[in-house]
Amino acid sequence: MKSAKDFDVRQFLPYLLNQAAEASSLEFQKVYKDKYGMLRNEWRVLFHLGIYGRMTASDIGARAQMHKTKISRAVQRLAERRYLTRTRADKDRRVEYLTLTPAGQQVYRDLKGIAQDYDAALTDSISIEEANMLRGLLLRLAQRD
């Protein structure tokens, strides 16, 4: 006998999260796509390198919870556009260090600024406290697993 208080699927958290994520990503996605021809995974890799500086693909994977094939392909395309450089590690030649080029850093700063504005626009329909609580809850949901 299931059904406590009869559940409304429209309130199902994964569904709501997806809807909100899609809606809120759309506009910003257009920016990195139209302005820089980038895909979401590329934007993710780029901003991780922007934040942390030199990293390996695995580091990014661990941080961003991205599968290695996604990273591999994103890195390839970013390298083609000369937004990053890859250099083999000496002590472990399987590993590649990834670093943003000046051009890549430039793009990172630009997109970061736009993200900031966009985030402000998104959150100004809700209060500061709500926004912070929201971020906290989302982090927790993303990390559980």
Add this chain to the structure above:
Amino acid sequence: MKSAKDFDVRQFLPYLLNQAAEASSLEFQKVYKDKYGMLRNEWRVLFHLGIYGRMTASDIGARAQMHKTKISRAVQRLAERRYLTRTRADKDRRVEYLTLTPAGQQVYRDLKGIAQDYDAALTDSISIEEANMLRGLLLRLAQRD
């Protein structure tokens, strides 16, 4: 001169929303995929029909914010599996009414029950109040646009 209080991209709402959405969808996705061979769009169409009863593809599109090609293909596959039936509208023969078959309703109820349990598991790391506030905020974010 951008930068008020220097923005951390890791706190960027669309990013957090995507991370949380992906993480929280994964496990449930396995259920409708492995148990019923369904895709996410099919699950969405199915549960809309489960909730609202007979609808047209456009109705679903408006409700679920899904593009018509997604719906078209989801409906096709659901029809193949005999989870729904399609009947032409008399007064406007472009329109098709979609209705779950008993088998489709069965699947809907099953998945709804699982979703309910899963939602409970997801939200039990956070309080009821937090969960409700979260749902409210997500709805608002999804609807703005």
Add this chain to the structure above:
DNA sequence: GCTTGTTAGTTACAAAAACAACTATTACAT
């Protein structure tokens, strides 16, 4: 040294999504 296992990253192929162009039907204006 050599076998076995593990890790970093790539590549190949299949599945799915995105986007644009299409058909069919209705609506509306002249």
Add this chain to the structure above:
DNA sequence: ATGTAATAGTTGTTTTTGTAACTAACAAGC
């Protein structure tokens, strides 16, 4: 009535993703 536009839904083609298999380098045990 007839030409134009709009709407419902489908189909075709191109991108992107997912999954699994792969290569290369290292690590550990014997």
